[in-house]
Amino acid sequence: MNKTDLIDHIAQQADISKAAAGRALDAVLNGVKGTLKKGGSVTLVGFGTFAVGKRAARTGRNPRTGDAIKIKAAKIPKFRPGKALKDALN
Known part of the structure; x- marks a missing residue:
């Protein structure tokens, strides 16, 4: 399922237009992104x-040359599924 399929599903289940479903999905995703960017959790x-x-x-390796390279520290998104989803x- 891709974003378009998800918008179609939301529109059908909530009995709203595809445009409204797209705006709602974008609002949810932007809310999650914004909260994670601030260091919070959803x-x-x-x-x-x-x-x-x-x-x-x-330290990593360049696969082409075999030279050692430094890889910077990074923040990454994580998802832990809930019991009902499992x-x-x-």
């Missing part, structure tokens, strides 16, 4: 939690 009970993780700086899949 918890959707029964679905899961979006949070920010930290990846430490490390149960729905099993």
Whole structure:
């Protein structure tokens, strides 16, 4: 399922236009992005939690030359599924 399919699904389930569903989906995604950017977390009970993780700086290898390179530390998004989502899949 891609974004267009998800918008179609939202529009059908909520009985709203595709344009309204697209705006609603964009608003949700921007809210999650904004909260994570500030270092917070977003918890959707029964679905899961979006949070920010930290990846430490490390040394890697250039596959072409074999030279060691430094890889900077980074913040990465993480998702931990909720119990209801796990149960729905099993």
